[in-house]
Amino acid sequence: MDKVSLQKVHNLIKPYIHRTPVLTSQLLNAICEAEVFFKCENFQKMGAFKMRGAVHAILSLSEEQKSKGVVTHSSGNFAQALSLAAKGLGVKAYIVMPENAPQVKKDAVKTYEGIIIECDSNIYAREIEADRIQKEKGATFIHPSNDDAVIYGQGTAAIELLEDYNNLDYIYTPVGGGGLLAGTILAANHFSNTCKVIAGEPVEVDDAYRSLISGRIEENETSNTIADGLRTYLGDRNFPIIKAHVEEIIRVEENEIVEAMKLIWERMKIVVEPSSAVAFAAVLKDKERIKNKKVGVIISGGNVDVSNLPF
Known part of the structure; x- marks a missing residue:
């Protein structure tokens, strides 16, 4: 999939999706010691990048x-x-x-x-x-x-982010099934010369992390994570893209996911679901790498059960 083809995908779906906003927070920038740009797919139609x-x-x-x-x-x-x-x-x-x-x-x-x-x-x-x-x-x-058309569609969130901020050093996404991560990698590779892609993943369902180590698709023994959207594993269409190009997969604990989610709710005044908070939890855990850098975060969705919040 080349840049022209990805641009065609974006143009094709534009009439059916929202171009979601990119938000920043001076307070979160100070905490991270970096400039952080949140691509808010929680404002997408049906509340998620999907x-x-x-x-x-x-x-x-x-x-x-x-x-x-x-x-x-x-x-x-x-x-x-x-x-x-x-x-x-x-x-x-x-x-x-x-x-x-x-x-x-x-x-x-x-x-x-x-x-x-x-x-x-x-x-x-x-x-x-x-x-x-x-x-x-x-x-x-x-x-x-794990579908090429789906992967290319998911990558359009990062295309928009890079159109708005073309000098990002990193983009962080959550990883579950791998569609968003693979699509983001393709977008970063074709729409930026310097941007690297990093994923956050719950320790409790760290199949993608283990898959990178073993070189084959691993599965999970449990699904014991608050990040319900990430209780799945990679597929044969997205894994080769991830394996070849992802910079790193950072594992985060359940309490780190909750704290990241809470920070976004309290400081940015937006509704995000636990799976979205996983990417920001990875940013918070990776402060040494991102110091004084420009960092994009894909807020993947906001479909949370507000009667059952973890804080």
Whole structure:
């Protein structure tokens, strides 16, 4: 994927997405001893960056494929994104969700007219149900993160960030399934000469960190993290991009995620979900590297259950 092709992706999806704001905080700059620019995808349609990849994936389908609908499995944000994108484009969306997905996310999927099929809360149960719907309905499966069209769509957040601030030294993202991280890497490689990409990942689900060490896709034994959007693992489409180009994956503890989330809520007065706070937690842990640098942070989403906050 070259720069011209990525620009075409951005131009294609522009009518269907928001160009989200970039916010700064003098107080957080002082804490980090750096200039930090927050790309606020919590203000994206449906509240997360995943709208970008969902729209691009559906726009990439043939008319025949669109007529039979799309199916995905997701714990929340991609479920909402695909539902809303499909609704806007007149396509039926079947959404396989684990039974323990946050109720706020299930409710949002229903609002966007996605058809929910619940399953056990493990990745294999999700895949089995999605496969069944593919066969029964003829729907096209769109993976939340391990799909080229999705990866290219997710990269447009970083394209916009680099258009606004073209002299960034680093961009930090969270990593779960790897779509945002891979897309951000592609954008940084093609739209900047100097910007490196770093990811934050919860210690409790550190499969991406371990995958870099072993050189193959690792899985997790547990899903015991507050960052519910990151309880998945890399795929064969995004892992090669990440393996070749990510600068580092920084693991953060649960209390560090909560503290980062709390800082953003208190100091920036914006709603972010725990998965978003993981990237900023990595920034706070990496102060030596970023001192006096210009740093971008992708705030990935704001779909949080406000009746169940960790602070």
